[in-house]
Amino acid sequence: MPDAIHVEREGGLLTLRLNRPDKKNALTRAMYAQLAEALSEADQSPEINAVLITGSAECFTAGNDIADFIEQPPSNLDSPVFHFMLSLLDCRKPVIAAVAGAAVGIGTTLLLHCDLVYVSRDARLRMPFVNLGLCPEFGSSLILPRLLGHAKAAELLLLGEGFSGEQAAVWGVATEALGSGEAALAKAREMALRFEALPAEAVRISKQLMKAPDRELLRKVIEEEGALFTERLRSPEALAALSGFINRR
Ligand code: COA
Secondary structure: OOOOEEEEEEOOEEEEEEOOHHHOOOEOHHHHHHHHHHHHHHHHOOOOOEEEEEOOOOOOEOOEOHHHHHHOOOOOOOOHHHHHHHHHHHOOOOEEEEEOOEEEOHHHHHHHHOOEEEEEOOOEEEOOOHHHOOOOOOOHHHHHHHHHOHHHHHHHHOOOOOEEHHHHHHHOOOOEEEOOHHHHHHHHHHHHHHHHHOOHHHHHHHHHHHHHHHHHHHHHHHHHHHHHHHHHOOOHHHHHHHHHHHOOO
């Protein structure tokens, strides 16, 4: 079976490509663990100056693997999904995302922690946590209302409404929306490679300054959300919704 996370080096750029096309790049525990390890290594390595996270030109990710949510739900902050998200939060190097097609659940949430986000205009972003009997995760209950205002964020987080890549760029969830998946991937790579020519220390300090004011509050919110999310995963509401997806055919 090919590696579900494809890791590529191009000079100082490390690309992590989600590669599980038969399951729309849904993320398993093993994939989170691999992503966490790669991000931590990139953070430590003096040879890496930026990380690009992408899927294919057709699909970014359908979010957490739903079978995993039922069979091996994360139970605490020591679970692979938390390791991944915390390594993303802690990464001192710029992280760039290229998004086309579906970006569901954590596929949208993780974008809120990247530095540059290039999407196709017709990308489909959605955080259907309530629809699955769950709740927002990894700081989205803090970041989205601040970015969009409570009333708009409520549409996304309390109704689980989806939105396009074009809208994501208008709201500032994405840096830029491009005409196709290929164009989004190409633009993300082009911008990620620019860090090669920039003074690495100055970039690192600048990112740190941008993230510092909210760092502690964000951690606190992530822990609160995480405790509720893991509890919700075992709730009758969530178990019914998650099994509904598995048995939908
Ligand atoms: N976990 C596990 N498997 C998933 C998955 C997920 N999150 N999302 C998709 N898949 C699987 C499907 O079960 C299907 O597998 P099968 O062919 O063995 O039955 C395959 O991927 C293709 O999915 P399908 O739904 O047929 O593709 P689509 O193009 O019609 O729709 C999505 C794509 C992403 C819109 C849709 O699959 C979806 O809504 N997935 C669930 C997203 C979700 O709720 N994620 C969790 C958020 S917390």
